[in-house]
Amino acid sequence: MxxxxxxxxxxxxxxxxxxxxxxxxxxxxxxxxxxxxxxxxxxxxxxxxxxxxxxxLGHNHPEVVAQVKQQLDELWNVHDASTPARARACQALSRHLPEPLTRVAFFTTGAEAVEAAIRAVFSSAPPEKQRLAALRYGFHGKTQGARSLVHWDIGYSNQSGNSVLGYAANCYRCPLERSYPSCDMQCAKLVNKHISSKGNIAALFFEPVQGAGGVIVPPPEYWSMIAEVCRENGILLVADEVISAGGRTGPFLACQHYGIEPDLVMGAKGLSSGFPFSVLAGREELMAQGAFAGAGSASSTYGGNPMSCTAAAATLEVLENEQVxxxxxxxxxxxxxxxxxxxxxxxxxxxxxxxxxxxxxxxxxxxxxxxxxxxxxxxxxxxxxxxxxxxxxxxxxxxxxxxxxxxxxxxxxxxxxxxxxxxxxxx
Ligand SMILES: Cc1ncc(COP(=O)(O)O)c(C=O)c1O
CATH class of the missing domain: 3.90.1150.10 (Aspartate Aminotransferase, domain 1)
Structure with a gap:
């Protein structure tokens, strides 16, 4: 053709x-x-x-190609049984993830990892905390749970849920019509007011730098101000780093740029050179205790398949070896x-x-x-x-x-x- x-x-x-x-x-x-x-x-x-x-790493990096070709000759899918490829992907990620994020679970798309994060949050949430918070113009995927965190028109009928919304720090189009720094970070203060006054919010889902919403880069203090109030109110910080994990914004995670430590992180796109691979990484108590640790709660047909895990491990190795x-x-x-x-x-x-x-x-x-x-x-x-x-x-x-x-x-x-x-x- x-x-x-x-x-x-x-x-x-x-x-x-x-x-x-x-x-x-x-x-x-x-x-x-x-x-x-x-x-x-x-x-x-x-x-x-x-x-x-x-x-x-660009298209067809030779080291990734070589490792994926070798895996192609060996094993493609054995559900979520143990494989050397998956263990290598675990190791490669743990070399890059901040220390408190001790556990990983593998999926195939960004939205699938977001859904898993929602499950992990509600697995440990106290009964009075049954709502999630998100930011205006955040994007988290098109599956129903992820969609409940997205409150703008992403091309089809609105299926957003009842998540609590805060203002992103869009300085070019400040929703509060202020200018930085004389604004005194009113947007962050409003987010904090919303999420702390309700008393029923289990977690804040956020992109440290909003991607699909137009690359919204908050001022340096925005996330630390919000993280502090989340900590005081027992609200989990769930960083959607589906675009940024793997160094897209400089450090391995964009959260590291802002000096904040999330409880859960989702990564995907840049981690595996284009193979369907996503990860939910999190603290021990969220990932390895409670309902989320129950049999089957972090498995799916293609999640952690050897082809994708090899692509991810190889990509992360190249990132290290070539000091990208x-x-x-x-x-x-x-x-x-x-x-x-x-x-x-x-x-x-x-x-x-x-x-x-x-x-x-x-x-x-x-x-x-x-x-x-x-x-x-x-x-x-x-x-x-x-x-x-x-x-x-x-x-x-x-x-x-x-x-x-x-x-x-x-x-x-x-x-x-x-x-x-x-x-x-x-x-
Ligand atoms: C921040 C963020 N989260 C989640 C998703 C959804 O990922 P996927 O399209 O792989 O489901 C995207 C996709 O662009 C994204 O940018």
Missing amino acids: NSEQVLATEQQLLSPGISEESQLAGVVFAKGQGSYLFDLEGRQYLDFASGIFTQN LAGIEEKSLRLENGLRTLAAEHSAIGDVRGLGLLWAIEFVSCRKQKTPDADAARAFYRQCLQAGVRTCLGGNIVRIGPPLNISDADIDAALVIFDACLAKAEA
Whole structure:
């Protein structure tokens, strides 16, 4: 099949509810290598979305390929029985996770790990604490439990539950119309007021840096202020690091950037080079005692399968051996400087923000009014793709997340293309 035939076949047979960016792309990818993707006709693209923030080592890292190929010859699935691959994944994660997180359970998707976290929370929650808290514009997945923590339109009818909501620290669009730092962190104070006054909240589920909501990076003190009140009120801190675990924002976990210690953490995308793998990591008392320790409560058909565990163990080993995390700060600065220069030169950009190698460009039609401009974001995304850089589109925001081992030359090359595409949009 050529690209035209692939697109026509999918147009006819595939449910059209794929992401907006894939609907708009009209590209058929055939191969990946390092930071590059190649379409069926052999055209080359820099992947500045890293799959979907999955390819932290780029595509087809040779060490991961070698280990996965070997596992392919040995064993694929034996339910949740013990395997060397799973033990290696446990060890690899325990080398990176903060000390209090002594136990891990393996699943296949981010949402599946979030569901497991909800089970773990309610397994130990006292009878009076039967509600969960979450933040506005947080994203935790599309299964029913995870969806109950998501209170914004994610493309289909609203099935959000009765979780208690707090304000994220969206400084560009402050919901309280304040400015940092004179705001005195009113958003964090309001979260604290909500969650401490109710008395019935078992846990706060949060992304340390909101991803799908538009890369919302809170000021340094935001999470420590909230963590303190959670501790005082016996509210568990459940960090959804499905995007950030594995170094996407710099440290292995984004929580480490903020100096807070969660009770439970979910990780997925960047941990296994694109293989279906997710993890719930947690404190001993939550994971190994009480109902969550009961037979079967942390097992699923594909959870911890040897292929995914091998991919995860290999990915984490490469992260260590090639000292990938040590290089992120410098690359982040290079990308940030480039994006800020673009923002200074192009009025279509209302804001750029990010941490580590997770960035967002927010498009507006009027800088003063901050009027969201989804058309401009869409046009930028399409033009970049045509010019050979793949990014991640959502509403009026384009997210930028190259592989963590991206070269300086490839960062510079992408920035040149971004500049040209912005200029074209303004012409
Ligand atoms: C923070 C966060 N949590 C959970 C999920 C859900 O993960 P999945 O799509 O693998 O179910 C996502 C997906 O993007 C996510 O970004």
